[in-house]
Amino acid sequence: xxxxxxxxxxxxxxxxxxxxxxxxxxxxxxxxxxxxxxxxxxxxxxxxxxxxxxxxxxxxxxxxxxxxxxxxxxxxxxxxxxxxxxxxxxxxxxxxxxxxxxxxxxxxxxxxxxxxxxxxxxxxxxxxxxxxxxxxxxxxxxxxxxxxxxxxxxxxxxxxxxxxxxxxxxxxxxxxxxxxxxxxxxxxxxxxxxxxxxxxxxxxxxxxxxxxxxxx
Numbered sequence: 001x002x003x004x005x006x007x008x009x010x011x012x013x014x015x016x017x018x019x020x021x022x023x024x025x026x027x028x029x030x031x032x033x034x035x036x037x038x039x040x041x042x043x044x045x046x047x048x049x050x051x052x053x054x055x056x057x058x059x060x061x062x063x064x065x066x067x068x069x070x071x072x073x074x075x076x077x078x079x080x081x082x083x084x085x086x087x088x089x090x091x092x093x094x095x096x097x098x099x100x101x102x103x104x105x106x107x108x109x110x111x112x113x114x115x116x117x118x119x120x121x122x123x124x125x126x127x128x129x130x131x132x133x134x135x136x137x138x139x140x141x142x143x144x145x146x147x148x149x150x151x152x153x154x155x156x157x158x159x160x161x162x163x164x165x166x167x168x169x170x171x172x173x174x175x176x177x178x179x180x181x182x183x184x185x186x187x188x189x190x191x192x193x194x195x196x197x198x199x200x201x202x203x204x205x206x207x208x209x210x211x212x213x214x215x216x
Contacts, residue, residue: 016137017086018204021129025087028137028205031073031080031096038082039070042093045122053158054120056179070098076145077101079115081137083130095121097134099142099150115142117150117184129199131164136193136202140209143186150184168192 016028031039040061043051048058055062062070073080083095099115117138121130142150152170154161156178169192170184193202197214206214 016205016208018133018201020125020133020201021199024085024128026094026130026133026201027084027086027091028081028133029084030075031071031082033071035082035093036067036071038084038093039067039096042096042122045092045124046120047123050120050123053155053161054118056155070096073098079138079141079145081134081141083121083125083134085125093122094125095119095130095134097138099138099147102151113146113148115147115150117152129201132193132199133201133205135164135168136190136205137208139186139190139193140205140211143190144209148186150186150189152182152184153179154182156180 014030017025018028019025043062044060046054048060051060052058055066070080072078078101079099081097082093084091085094097117097119099117101112102114102116119131119134119138121134139150150170151173152165154165156162156175162180162182165182165184168184168189170182170189172180173183174181194206194211194213197203203214206212
């Protein structure tokens with residue numbers, strides 16, 4: 001794998017300002033330990049159904065160890081970005097995306113080129129392009145960190161997530177009961193997003209990583 005860049009900006013200093021399809025301003029930035037209140041509030045804003053599809057459980061507040069793990073991002077072994085609604089009072093968290101190094105994601109042999117990927121958006125912001133903006137951000141950041149492939153697990157009933165990741169080129173790699181495992185080549189997914197440039201705010205994400213194309 002490519003050497004991780006020790007010179008990259010610290011995770012708590014990286015910010016992207018962009019807009020959703022309807023013009024709503026959002027700030028996408030790396031997640032910090034002091035984001036715990038925002039994260040808890042954001043998860044609480046999700047419906048039981050959305051929490052179930054994301055965490056495979058419908059509980060309103062995940063256990064403390066889950067919150068700790070979501071916040072514990074170093075920008076290399078765990079890359080994490082959150083979206084904040086810049087126009088709303090209190091600038092609440094409205095989405096988050098994570099990539100864990102394969103050997104950090106769970107038991108079994110690790111793969112230095114592979115990371116586990118997940119994304120979540122609160123229900124009020126569904127259908128406005130935020131998921132694609134967050135996914136583009138984590139793809140570009142993970143490629144810069146030296147990753148080549150994502151693993152993603154989703155429930156077989158989560159038709160929306162399956163359609164989204166397959167639209168980026170993901171392929172089914174396995175199944176354990178009702179949980180499906182997909183593999184996604186990062187470079188290929190980036191080119192899909194670059195080619196569509198939908199939503200238009202993707203141009204800001206690409207520019208933040210010094211990438212050309214996508215309308216610029």
